[in-house]
Amino acid sequence: xxxxxxxxxxxxxxxxxxxxxxxxxxxxxxxxxxxxxxxxxxxxxxxxxxxxxxxxxxxxxxxxxxxxxxxxxxxxxxxxxxxxxxxxxxxxxxxxxxxxxxxxxxxxxxxxxxxxxxxxxxxxxxxxxxxxxxxxxxxxxxxxxxxxxxxxxxxxxxxxxxxxxxxxxxxxxxxxxxxxxxxxxxxxxxxxxxxxxxxxxxxxxxxxxxxxxxxxxxxxxxxxxxxxxxxxxxxxxxxxxxxxxxxxxxxxxxxxxxxxxxxxxxxxxxxxxxxxxxxxxxxxxxxxxxxxxxxxxxxxxxxxxxxxxxxxxxxxxxxxxxxxxxxxxxxxxxxxxxxxxxxxxxxxxxxxxxxxxxxxxxxxxxxxxxxxxxxxxxxxxxxxxxxxxxxxxxxxxxxxxxxxxxxxxxxxxxxxxxxxxxxxxxxxxxxxxxxxxxxxxxxxxxxxxxxxxxxxxxxxxxxxxxxxxxxxxxxxxxxxxxxxxxxxxxxxxxxxxxxxxxxxxxxxxxxxxxxxxxxxxxxxxxxxxxxxxxxxxxxxxxxxxxxxxxxxxxxxxxxxxxxxxxxxxxxxxxxxxxxxxxxxxxxxxxxxxxxxxxxx
Amino acid sequence: xxxxxxxxxxxxxxxxxxxxxxxxxxxxxxxxxxxxxxxxxxxxxxxxxxxxxxxxxxxxxxxxxxxxxxxxxxxxxxxxxxxxx
Numbered sequence: 115x116x117x118x119x120x121x122x123x124x125x126x127x128x129x130x131x132x133x134x135x136x137x138x139x140x141x142x143x144x145x146x147x148x149x150x151x152x153x154x155x156x157x158x159x160x161x162x163x164x165x166x167x168x169x170x171x172x173x174x175x176x177x178x179x180x181x182x183x184x185x186x187x188x189x190x191x192x193x194x195x196x197x198x199x200x201x202x203x204x205x206x207x208x209x210x211x212x213x214x215x216x217x218x219x220x221x222x223x224x225x226x227x228x229x230x231x232x233x234x235x236x237x238x239x240x241x242x243x244x245x246x247x248x249x250x251x252x253x254x255x256x257x258x259x260x261x262x263x264x265x266x267x268x269x270x271x272x273x274x275x276x277x278x279x280x281x282x283x284x285x286x287x288x289x290x291x292x293x294x295x296x297x298x299x300x301x302x303x304x305x306x307x308x309x310x311x312x313x314x315x316x317x318x319x320x321x322x323x324x325x326x327x328x329x330x331x332x333x334x335x336x337x338x339x340x341x342x343x344x345x346x347x348x349x350x351x352x353x354x355x356x357x358x359x360x361x362x363x364x365x366x367x368x369x370x371x372x373x374x375x376x377x378x379x380x381x382x383x384x385x386x387x388x389x390x391x392x393x394x395x396x397x398x399x400x401x402x403x404x405x406x407x408x409x410x411x412x413x414x415x416x417x418x419x420x421x422x423x424x425x426x427x428x429x430x431x432x433x434x435x436x437x438x439x440x441x442x443x444x445x446x447x448x449x450x451x452x453x454x455x456x457x458x459x460x461x462x463x464x465x466x467x468x469x470x471x472x473x474x475x476x477x478x479x480x481x482x483x484x485x486x487x488x489x490x491x492x493x494x495x496x497x498x499x500x501x502x503x504x505x506x507x508x509x510x511x512x513x514x515x516x517x518x519x520x521x522x523x524x525x526x527x528x529x530x531x532x533x534x535x536x537x538x539x540x541x542x543x544x545x546x547x548x549x550x551x552x553x554x555x556x557x558x559x560x561x562x563x564x565x566x567x568x569x570x571x572x573x574x575x576x577x578x579x580x581x582x583x584x585x586x587x588x589x590x591x592x593x594x595x596x597x598x599x600x601x602x603x604x605x606x607x608x609x610x611x612x613x614x615x616x617x618x619x620x621x622x623x624x625x626x627x628x629x630x631x632x633x634x635x636x637x638x639x640x641x642x643x644x645x646x647x648x649x650x651x652x653x654x655x656x657x658x659x660x661x662x663x664x665x666x667x668x669x670x671x672x673x674x675x676x677x678x679x680x681x682x683x684x685x686x687x688x689x690x691x692x693x694x695x696x697x698x699x700x701x702x703x704x705x706x707x708x709x710x711x712x713x714x
Numbered sequence: 715x716x717x718x719x720x721x722x723x724x725x726x727x728x729x730x731x732x733x734x735x736x737x738x739x740x741x742x743x744x745x746x747x748x749x750x751x752x753x754x755x756x757x758x759x760x761x762x763x764x765x766x767x768x769x770x771x772x773x774x775x776x777x778x779x780x781x782x783x784x785x786x787x788x789x790x791x792x793x794x795x796x797x798x799x
Contacts, residue, residue, distance in 0.1 A: 180770075185751075188769035192743045195774045199739045202781045203732045207788075321771060325761035334761030352766040354751065361748050369743075387799045392788055396781040403774050410770040708725050710792055710799045713717065 120529035121260045128533045129275050131294055132540075136279030136287040144569050147284030147576055148215040148552045154289055154384040160397025162292035163381045165299065165537070166545035167194075167372075167398070168405060169245070170252025173299060173538035178513030180413030181420070184343075184351035187413070189365045193606075195399060195406050196365070197372025202395035205373055206382040208621045208707045210391035215383065216549070217376045217613065218557040224620040225631040226700055228562055233635050235553045237612040238376045240639075242546045243590065245375075245605040249546070250591020252539040255511060259447050260532040266592050272540060273588045280544045280584070281577050288544045289384060295537040300404055302534020306518040306527050307408045310415050313521060320411035339418050345429075346421070347465035347500030351414065357668045367675035371606025374614030376553075377545040388710035416517045423520055424463040424506060431460030431502070434483040440519035445486055448476065449509035452485055455494030456502065459483060464500035467492050467507075474507050543587060551579035604646055607675025611638035615682040621708070624701045626690040634686025642678035646671045724795035731787050735780050742768060742776040 115123070141147040154162070172194070180187040212220050218238060222231025250269060257268020279287045304320075311323030315335055328335050340350045349355040372378065381398075382391045426432040434452065441461075444450035451474035452461050470490045477487040494503040515535065518528045555576035560567060567575070612635050619626040619634075649660040649671045658664045660671065669677060695701075706713065746754060747769035754765030762771075792798035 185766055185769060188747060188766075191770055192747050192773045195777050196739060196743050199735065199777050199780050203735050203784055325759075325767070327761065336761050336763075336766075352755070352763050358748060362744060365743065365748065389785075389789060389792065389799055392781075392785045396778070396785050399778055399781055403778055407771055407774055705721070708728070709721050709797050711797050713721070 115525070117525045117528055118260070118262060120525050121532045124526075124529045124533040125261070125536055128294075128298055128537060132275060132291045133278055135290045135294060136283045139283045139287045139290050141282070141284035141286045141573075144215070144556070144573050144576070146286045147573055148548075148556060149380070149383040150284075150286040150289045152213075152384060153386055156385050156390040156394040157397050158289070158293050159381060159385050159390075159394045161296040161401055162289045163378065163394065163398035164401035165292040165296035165541040166381055167378055167402060167542070168296075168299065168538055169542035170249050170535065170539035172405065172409075173303065173535050174252050174255065174514050175511050176514075177409045177412040177416060177517070178510035180410050181417040181513050182510055184349070184414075184417075185354050186356050186361070188410075189361050189368065191406055191410060193365045193368025194372055195402060197369040198395055198399040198402070200369060200373040201378070201382075202392055202399075204618055205379065205621070206391045206395050207388045207710070209379060209617070210382050210385060211388050211707050211710060213383075216552050216556050217379055217617070218553055219561065221613075221616060221620065221631070222557070222561065224700065224703065225616070225626075225628045226697060227628040227632065230616075230628060230632050230635070231557055231561060233632055234613065234616075235557050237608070237635060237639055238553050239550060240643075241375065241605050241609045241612070242377065242550050243586070244608065245377075246543055246546045246587045247590040248605075249539045249543040250587055252511075253536060253543075254591055255447075255449075256515070256532050256535045256539075259443070259449075259512075259515065260529070269588055269591045272536065272543075273584050273591075276540055276544050276547065277581065277584050280547055281580050284576065285380075285384065285548055288541075288548055291544065292541045295541040296401060298537040299534040299541075300401070302530045302537070303405050303412075303514075304408060305530060306521070306523055307412050309523050309527065310419070310517065310521045311411060314415055314418065320415075321407045324411040324414045335418065336414065339414060342418075342421055342429075345501070346425075346463070347496070347498030351417070357662075359667060360669055360673050363669050363676035364673035365676075367607045367610045367673055367679065370610035370614045370679050371608075371675060374609040374612070374617065375606070376609075376613065377542075377549045379617075380549055380552075381545075412514065412517065416513045416520070419517070419520045420508070420513075421463060424461050429501075431458070431462035431505075433460050434485055435459070437461060438519075438522075440516055442484075443519075444512055444516055448474065449512045451476070451488050451507040453488040453491040453494075453505055453507075454485075455491065455505050461505055462502045463506040464496065464502055464504045466495070466497040466500070466504040468494070468504045469507055547580050547583045547587065550583045551576050554579040604672065607642050607646070607672065607678065608639065610675040611642040611678025611682055615679055615686060619683070619686055621704065623687075623690075624704045625695060626686055627693060627696045629693050630686040630688075630690030633689045634682040637685045638678045638682030641681050642675050645674045645678075720795055721797070724791060724797055727791050727795070728788070731784065731791070735784050738780055739777065742773045747773050 145151050218231045218234035221234040253272040254265040258265045279291050307320040311320040312318050315323040315326040316329045317323040317326045343351050385391050385394050453468050470492045474488050475490045477489050481487045496503045560572050616631045751765035755763040757764040
């Protein structure tokens with residue numbers, strides 16, 4: 115069977131499974147719709163959290179980032195796993211004890227304020243939509259490349275499947291679908307990693323493989339990789355090229371952001387007991403670590419294979435006419451491009467931008483070798499002592515998807531990757547859509563503007579809200595802002611700067627009051643948002659060039675959430691201590707949160 | 715011991731445990747993985763420079779150990795102060 119049909123088969127089968135689960139797990143009450151009735155086993159919740167958590171960014175983009183950034187990408191690995199330590203020790207057990215439905219609900223009750231609740235809803239919606247845009251682009255990439263359908267058609271199919279199981283099953287449907295999606299995605303990620311590790315190093319465990327020697331040589335793979343990339347004018351793979359302070363703040367933003375993401379927190383509302391919430395955070399990290407410890411191996415090996423395939427055995431480049439077919443397929447999708455700067459008909463890969471812009475523009479006709487003609491080439495100069503100018507443009511997002519093809523693995527492995535990537539994107543999208551809809555039906559309608567609606571009506575509004583959210587997410591997917599991991603990293607900064615500090619203080623301090631919380635959330639959010647818009651220009655043109663000289667303390671817009679978080683903490687604490695104590699019943703509520711059992 | 719005093723003692727023990735966990739968490743990630751990475755990179759184990767290994771592998775394994783240690787110790791504390799659910 116050819117690749118396209120195999121992919122259709124795998125993706126189709128996985129869709130059938132998801133929908134079958136949804137029909138079995140229909141939600142009948144708001145409790146089931148919002149938190150799966152609070153009866154999910156901690157191991158299943160761990161798997162569901164892992165799938166919820168590991169998005170298109172983790173599955174598709176992360177190994178690509180690692181491949182091209184080397185050591186500098188470690189911040190994503192540490193940031194996106196270290197957050198679970200914060201979650202397990204600082205948030206999850208107490209929020210489970212609180213025992214209601216949403217994060218804004220907690221903030222509203224702890225800070226005895228409807229305003230605080232509405233501000234929290236605002237933060238939540240902003241974070242979740244930023245995040246969802248990344249997922250939808252992931253779905254689009256997979257569909258357009260592997261199923262050769264139009265990106266928008268692919269999006270439409272994906273949204274349809276999410277619609278069926280999220281609207282019908284709510285949290286209950288989403289949870290059990292996510293368990294299935296976890297199994298699909300981890301299998302899909304691990305199989306090619308094992309194959310490639312075996313091919314390169316003879317060690318079947320990728321986590322050990324990338325620290326081993328190459329097959330038939332006595333050189334360690336990472337040493338060889340360091341040498342090869344230095345020769346091509348890059349920084350050594352295992353060493354840093356960024357400022358330590360930026361790495362520090364980015365890691366902090368990613369960790370606190372992980373712990374402050376509403377769709378992750380809410381997963382811990384679904385387990386039966388407080389002790390289960392702690393345990394579940396451990397299982398979640400275990401399931402996540404299976405992928406996250408394999409990703410650096412995948413990244414290093416992908417970079418190694420890419421260089422060897424493009425530059426060839428003699429490291430002088432391979433003729434375009436002799437390049438394997440995956441190259442041409444990705445070229446057709448516009449995510450790969452070649453401009454023959456030195457006119458030798460060979461593709462050469464080294465440091466430097468082959469283009470005048472960030473992305474390639476193509477002419478309608480083909481060149482003399484059948485290649486797509488790039489109309490915006492750069493000057494084509496060799497940089498940092500590289501032997502030749504870089505002629506290759508590669509979108510980082512394709513590395514995981516192209517990796518098995520580059521390594522020449524069988525078609526079924528490649529089809530598996532497609533099914534896994536779609537599972538990763540859909541599971542995260544569904545979790546996000548649910549927290550958006552519950553914040554609208556539960557926090558805004560039932561909690562604030564229409565407190566008299568019945569449970570049945572609330573459930574109906576929840577389903578309507580999720581439908582609207584799906585349509586907006588689809589629009590964002592069709593008109594994506596930026597590439598996947600970057601958009602996602604922004605969401606983390608926003609979560610770290612807005613929600614994480616006030617949830618944490620709400621549990622660990624009895625003194626922080628309504629004024630402090632609202633001022634803290636708003637200052638953290640507005641500072642971070644303004645900094646991002648100032649350099650990135652989301653709806654407007656950027657106001658300053660996004661370069662190191664302009665950054666505050668050398669911190670990138672991605673990492674600024676770490677500073678925003680500190681501002682939030684300082685503002686919340688100072689405002690609180692300068693104003694009155696919270697009322698007695700709130701202080702008693704905090705005391706109750708800290709004890710796993712019910713006490714009078 | 716009164717109920718309230720018992721609960722406060724439980725909370726203090728909990729804070730102490732969390733503090734230990736987060737100290738290790740900070741050490742392996744921000745410490746070994748970022749601030750001390752160059753010094754550690756001079757040590758090599760198999761094909762890995764140690765600082766690089768902590769940043770891309772070791773910190774994650776340590777996080778796992780921290781959480782499961784925390785779960786175990788908390789369950790003990792819950793029993794000791796009779797607040798287990």
